[in-house]
Amino acid sequence: MDMAENGTSVSIQELSLNFGAVSVLKTLNLDVAEGEFIVLLGPSGCGKSTLLNCVAGLLDISEGRIFIKGKNVTWEEPKDRGIGMVFQSYALYPQMTVEKNLSFGLRVAGLPKDEIAKRIARASEILQIEPLLQRKPAALSGGQRQRVAIGRALVRDVDVFLFDEPLSNLDAKLRSELRVEIKLLHRKLQNTMIYVTHDQIEAMTLADRIAVMKGGVIQQLDAPQTIYNRPVNRFVAGFLGSPAMNFIDGRLEKDKGDWHFTVEDVRIPLSTYAFEKEPVPGPAVFGIRPEHVAFNSGTGWPFTADATVEVVEPMGSDTLVWLKLGKQNFTVRVTSERTPRNADAVSIGFDPMRASLFDAQTGSRL
Amino acid sequence: MTAAQLTAQELTDRAGLVPFGPKPRRTSAGRIGIYAFLIVASLFFLIPVYIMIVTSLKGMPEIRLGHLFNFPVEPTFQPWADAWLHACTGRDCNGLSPGFYNSVKITVPSVAISIICASINGYALTFWPYKGANLLFGLLVFGAFVPYQVVIYPLIIGLSSVGLFATLPGIIIVHTIFGMPILTLLFRNFYAALPVELFKAARVDGAGFWRIFFSIMLPMSVPITVVAVILQVTGIWNDFLFGIVFAGRSNWPMTVQLNNIVNTTTGVREYNVNMAATILTAAVPLIIYFVSGRWFVRGIAAGAVKG
Numbered sequence: 001m002d003m004a005e006n007g008t009s010v011s012i013q014e015l016s017l018n019f020g021a022v023s024v025l026k027t028l029n030l031d032v033a034e035g036e037f038i039v040l041l042g043p044s045g046c047g048k049s050t051l052l053n054c055v056a057g058l059l060d061i062s063e064g065r066i067f068i069k070g071k072n073v074t075w076e077e078p079k080d081r082g083i084g085m086v087f088q089s090y091a092l093y094p095q096m097t098v099e100k101n102l103s104f105g106l107r108v109a110g111l112p113k114d115e116i117a118k119r120i121a122r123a124s125e126i127l128q129i130e131p132l133l134q135r136k137p138a139a140l141s142g143g144q145r146q147r148v149a150i151g152r153a154l155v156r157d158v159d160v161f162l163f164d165e166p167l168s169n170l171d172a173k174l175r176s177e178l179r180v181e182i183k184l185l186h187r188k189l190q191n192t193m194i195y196v197t198h199d200q201i202e203a204m205t206l207a208d209r210i211a212v213m214k215g216g217v218i219q220q221l222d223a224p225q226t227i228y229n230r231p232v233n234r235f236v237a238g239f240l241g242s243p244a245m246n247f248i249d250g251r252l253e254k255d256k257g258d259w260h261f262t263v264e265d266v267r268i269p270l271s272t273y274a275f276e277k278e279p280v281p282g283p284a285v286f287g288i289r290p291e292h293v294a295f296n297s298g299t300g301w302p303f304t305a306d307a308t309v310e311v312v313e314p315m316g317s318d319t320l321v322w323l324k325l326g327k328q329n330f331t332v333r334v335t336s337e338r339t340p341r342n343a344d345a346v347s348i349g350f351d352p353m354r355a356s357l358f359d360a361q362t363g364s365r366l
Numbered sequence: 367m368t369a370a371q372l373t374a375q376e377l378t379d380r381a382g383l384v385p386f387g388p389k390p391r392r393t394s395a396g397r398i399g400i401y402a403f404l405i406v407a408s409l410f411f412l413i414p415v416y417i418m419i420v421t422s423l424k425g426m427p428e429i430r431l432g433h434l435f436n437f438p439v440e441p442t443f444q445p446w447a448d449a450w451l452h453a454c455t456g457r458d459c460n461g462l463s464p465g466f467y468n469s470v471k472i473t474v475p476s477v478a479i480s481i482i483c484a485s486i487n488g489y490a491l492t493f494w495p496y497k498g499a500n501l502l503f504g505l506l507v508f509g510a511f512v513p514y515q516v517v518i519y520p521l522i523i524g525l526s527s528v529g530l531f532a533t534l535p536g537i538i539i540v541h542t543i544f545g546m547p548i549l550t551l552l553f554r555n556f557y558a559a560l561p562v563e564l565f566k567a568a569r570v571d572g573a574g575f576w577r578i579f580f581s582i583m584l585p586m587s588v589p590i591t592v593v594a595v596i597l598q599v600t601g602i603w604n605d606f607l608f609g610i611v612f613a614g615r616s617n618w619p620m621t622v623q624l625n626n627i628v629n630t631t632t633g634v635r636e637y638n639v640n641m642a643a644t645i646l647t648a649a650v651p652l653i654i655y656f657v658s659g660r661w662f663v664r665g666i667a668a669g670a671v672k673g
């Protein structure tokens with residue numbers, strides 16, 4: 001275990017889960033270091049919530065083991081796992097006041113009254129919900145409800161926080177505010193956090209490492225920047241980034257000892273590209289992010305080409321330009337000042353160092 | 367001059383010629399039809415009630431005059447007192463009151479026990495599915511459609527073999543059993559409509575089967591419980607068949623007593639007493655409806671719609 005010096009907090013080993021004949025999680029392995037913020041990111045239905053429920057002990061797993069803080073908790077009840085969980089729909093007990101909501105778990109555990117009061121005071125101070133303590137959940141706004149839901153996990157003094165899309169019921173502004181608050185909370189508490197989302201901005205901003213999932217399998221587990229810049233396969237490359245990465249289907253060819261990517265009459269030299277494995281000539285997919293392409297100002301890009309402008313979409317700080325490069329559709333993102341004006345034909349340039357090449361068949365990175 | 371014109375303009379606006387302010391309500395033919403139908407329908411049901419009330423307040427000589435719709439000339443509550451205390455069923459002349467107390471003794475425990483069992487059933491079926499839970503639920507739903515008459519004979523045999531036939535516990539058990547399918551269905555659907563994350567959150571908080579039921583589910587179940595109470599009280603209070611078969615002579619409910627009073631063959635037919643007795647018997651479900659009608663509708667909307 002490479003995280004050994006830091007201590008492993010949650011270790012999921014060979015975990016499988018089936019609902020009847022449907023296999024939702026497939027021999028999944030994941031080690032989360034002490035104090036790490038892991039984000040599970042993936043499209044709807046890929047098994048993120050299912051994985052989180054397995055860690056929480058709310059679902060019986062079909063195979064494998066789960067360790068939390070070095071203890072095998074595979075057969076433990078949720079309350080004995082040292083986890084707190086925050087749900088998308090808040091799941092506050094509607095008939096209890098905020099205070100009773102926070103204290104419910106502690107009362108179930110039979111903690112003494114003064115200890116309960118102390119913990120509620122601390123949690124409500126951290127989350128700034130002191131004025132709300134005597135209200136019922138129905139009398140709270142969405143953001144306040146989610147804060148109380150976080151507080152319910154906070155008072156239990158757990159080692160691991162599990163978040164299942166806690167912000168997706170909130171409007172955009174509140175979401176970005178609470179996102180920052182969760183980040184601050186993590187910095188303050190230094191707890192291990194596993195956070196499910198399908199919002200890539202949340203994933204990029206919050207995570208120490210992101211686990212990108214698809215079909216019950218973790219595709220890539222890496223730091224956000226690595227995932228963004230060096231996606232291991234075409235799915236990860238296409239899932240992250242908005243607008244999405246440009247993909248061009250073509251061929252990988254070797255010419256006088258230099259590798260090129262060719263499509264129709266366009267030839268992209270790959271001398272600056274760092275290959276993952278020994279390349280072989282044949283069909284391949286070339287991917288480059290819209291912001292890694294620039295409108296050519298004559299400086300020495302390794303690759304330049306002429307293209308025709310189709311649509312220009314101003315987005316405030318940036319502008320998205322839809323182009324045709326030969327027969328290929330292509331998007332370019334530039335800052336607003338650099339938007340081409342009244343030009344149908346432009347010339348673009350990029351450095352293939354920033355690009356990603358994928359196997360046409362398997363989709364894995366070359 | 368201009369001011370006058372402006373006001374004139376405003377006046378036409380206000381007169382509803384130009385759209386301005388609240389949209390004027392117009393009575394359409396369809397609306398008149400609806401009201402006409404409602405009035406006729408309520409008359410259809412209220413006229414018998416009116417006749418019952420006025421008849422119960424008349425003395426026998428006045429009834430013999432045959433003016434069914436007339437208001438009582440000398441209103442008297444004697445028939446009501448007779449119905450309650452002195453009306454005869456065969457040899458006993460104690461009125462309806464023993465039947466009333468019997469009905470209370472049957473209804474209260476039956477309603478309470480059946481609702482407690484059904485809410486726990488519905489909760490367990492929704493949140494703690496065990497092996498065969500779906501099969502059990504299917505059987506329960508099927509049970510809701512079994513005609514009562516079919517199972518009476520086997521039930522008599524079963525109850526008498528354990529010595530409960532024709533006893534108060536016997537009739538309570540029968541009512542509880544027959545209330546179970548529909549009540550369990552009601553509660554299960556109510557709980558199934560709650561977000562399952564609520565249950566998960568309570569599990570994470572360390573609460574077990576009973577703690578979650580009592581601390582979280584039960585406080586939320588008020589609307590559906592009201593629906594269940596109304597269903598059961600009216601059903602059990604109005605029941606005649608089970609009462610006459612399973613309760614035993616000394617525990618006969620009010621409906622059976624009423625039948626016996628009305629069908630007594632000795633002496634003159636005291637229509638005023640019969641009417642009063644009928645109203646008295648119907649009073650309990652009526653009061654329940656009036657008191658809790660609002661809750662009833664709310665509960666139906668909250669729980670019974672989503673399957």
Ligand SMILES: Nc1ncnc2c1ncn2[C@@H]1O[C@H](COP(=O)(O)OP(=O)(O)OP(=O)(O)O)[C@@H](O)[C@H]1O
Nearest residue numbers: 019022024042043044045046047048049050051198
């Ligand atoms: N109780 C269940 N029975 C059968 N299949 C289920 C059950 N719960 C979930 N699934 C299936 O498991 C898969 C994963 O579901 P899960 O809820 O984990 O997805 P998710 O990644 O959280 O998606 P989302 O982003 O929409 O929340 C889905 O295809 C879903 O249909």
Ligand SMILES: [Mg+2]
Nearest residue numbers: 048049050164
């Ligand atoms: Mg989910």
